[in-house]
Amino acid sequence: MxxxxxxxxxxxxxxxxxxxxxxxxxxxxxxxxxxxxxxxxxxxxxxxxxxxxxSERVVLDARGIQVTYPQWVPSLFRKGWFLPWEEVKALKPRTTGQGGVVYYFSSQSGEGYLLPMRVAGFAKLVRLVSAKTGIDTRDVRPLAxxxxxxxxxxxxxxxxxxxxxxxxxxxxxx
Known part of the structure; x- marks a missing residue:
């Protein structure tokens, strides 16, 4: 987590x-x-x-990657998401309006899921994503x-x- x-x-x-x-x-x-x-x-x-x-939390397990929030946060306020590893097609960079780069998971169904970049241990998160998906993440850096x-x-x-x-x-x- x-x-x-x-x-x-x-x-x-x-x-x-x-x-x-x-x-x-x-x-x-x-x-x-x-x-x-x-x-x-x-x-x-x-x-x-x-x-x-x-209070966002990112959970990686054998099934996939998930963004969740504590129970006290209403689901109307912040919705989490879950993406099974077998659904991950690619990790695509997108330029922000300020010139930074964020990354989106591209799923087999064509949906995009923002890679959480403000977590403690971001480098470890990226290594685990690479290990689970086989995607080359050497160039993935945090936004700030x-x-x-x-x-x-x-x-x-x-x-x-x-x-x-x-x-x-x-x-x-x-």
Whole structure:
């Protein structure tokens, strides 16, 4: 079983907090028409939704590859998938709008399944896929490297410092 990388999880959850937590304080300080309590409810629901999206699990076994989510994540919110090894036809690269490359499993029926790339142990995942399917995966690389998330986490930390100052100013401490 492969889970989303802790570095990616922490970075994205921290960025969400940094971008949203000042809003209720600013709403109150500026007497905005949206009450802070409503913003807190919305931000809490958004945090749960983000956490749910980041709870993806990739399971490889003798039968195939499967993307699943915990029981508490509603199936309407995030649907998983299962692809038996004998159905895997190829692993095809696709260029993203930003110039990166993602990979899709192409099935015998012509359907495409996105190769999960943000999991901890991605290199091991790719080796196991190669062993199970016989597909050459030597050129398969993750979309984003860990150093990119470390840089984003660093800037998120700086943003959290600015947030602390903003909140302190909004509540009248600063």
């Amino acid at each position: 492969f889970r989303i990388s802790p570095l990616i999880r922490i970075t994205l959850l921290s960025l969400y907090v940094a971008l949203t937590v000042p809003l209720p304080f600013l709403s109150e300080a500026t007497e905005a028409p949206v009450p802070p309590a409503l913003l807190w409810v919305g931000l809490s629901l958004g945090a749960v939704a983000l956490y749910a999206a980041l 490297q860990p150093w990119m998330y470390l840089i984003l986490l660093g800037f998120t930390g700086l943003l959290l410092l600015v947030d602390a100052w903003t909140i302190a100013t909004a509540v009248g401490v600063g």
